[in-house]
Amino acid sequence: MKQKIIVIGGPTASGKTALALKVAKEFNGELINADSRQIYKYLDIGTNKEVKTEELKDKNYRRSARSEQSERRGSPQTLSDMTIYSIEGIPIHLISFLQPNERFDVYSYQKEASELIKDIREKGKLPILVGGTGLYIDSILKNYQFEVGENSQELDNLSLENLQELLKKQTPETFENLNNSDKNNPRRLARLIQKSSSTTKLSTPPLDINKYEVIFLYPEYNWDKLKEKIKLRVDQMIREGLIKEVKEVLNLGYSKDSVALQGIGYREVLEFLDGEIGAVEMEEDIVHAHIQYAKRQKTWFEGKGRNYKLIKVNKDNVIQTLKDLGL
Structure with a gap:
């Protein structure tokens, strides 16, 4: 029998995290981050970790029996054994676990996310994959095969x-x-x-055979309103200290060339700090980059070639929609 998982994907600023939290609270779920920027430590404002993540304090939280047995055997630590964070009391995995100069490819994501799905299911809970990085989601849903050294x-x-x-x-x-x-x-x-x-590379073609029973939830949104939300979000990022965040990462000794600092928002701030652009241009460039990224995400998820069976939902109907689907 295939393992059941929920996937919540879509463009930036479309409300994915809010939907994921609502679903997790109703159906006893745990979140697995599928955003390639939120995997990094110290970079919270520019990656829009929408609500503050905190180390899980619940003493009743337990890992799966498989993970505990692995630890007793002295096996190498896996990401599922590392610090667990939570949002509003809901555990979230694969977030804030890498240094800004570390790379993490799709193969690594697939390996760790697949292990976490098993761990969460073994605890009798519902795995919920949430994020906007299409390749991460595809690697799970289409069972990508990799050639690894x-x-x-x-x-x-x-x-x-x-x-x-x-x-x-x-x-x-x-x-x-x-x-x-x-x-x-x-x-x-x-x-x-x-x-x-x-070397790690994707075999061609992928198997495109899903080993999970997937319910793919897709936030309903209006494109013009989404663009306005992005503008407001960028303004908020700057007011909350995006520039200070970049300075603090540099003060920790990380290079401007660190992979995490090449992402949207951070590269524009670096240009500002280097005197290449002014504050107004920096903000405009960040907004433009986010909107272009949202367009690419829209094309990825909604394009016919992806063959996703998207179920469009909003915060008011998502729970009833899932109940109607037999969850």
Whole structure:
């Protein structure tokens, strides 16, 4: 029997998170982030982590039996074993877990999200994938197949000492620049080894065979109102301290070339800080970039070639819609 999951995708500023929280509260769900910008630490304002995420304090929260058994065996730490954050008491995974200079490809997302879906289902809860990164969502729904280097397939079986020695051998400078916590984090070491020793690419074509029973919810929106919402959101980001956020990340020692700082909003602020553009132009450029991104998302999700079965909902009818579907 296929595992049931909810997917909530759509353009930026269309209200995905609000829908996801409402569904999770009604149907005992947990969220899995599918936004490629919200995976980074320290970057909250510019990535619009819509409500403040906090470390989950609920002592009754438990991981799946599979994760707990893995930990007892001393297996390398997986992302599902890491700090869990919550929004309004609802656990959310794959958010704020990477440094701004770390890369995280679609293969890595598929691997971690698939593991989390299993973990959440094993607890008798409903996995809810929410975000606007189409490739992340596609990798799950269409069961993308990847060609991965041999070394990365074997890393899970290596001890901490073996991982340390392997990284030292491959890229000694990278190892020496790690802090003590990272040097003793098997998952972190494995990611760095995989990045330096293997290539990961999508097999052609994807299987396009869904191993999940998917309900794809798509927020109803008016395009003109969405553009106005984006303008207001950007204005709010700047007032709440977007420029200060960028300065703080730079003060932590991260380069302007860090992958997370190349995203919408951050690259424009960097241009402003470098004196290349003024404050007004910076804000206009950020708004324009977000609107163009929303257009691309709209094309991705609504395009006929994707073959998504979108169920358009709003905050008033989403719960009844799901009940009518037998959830």
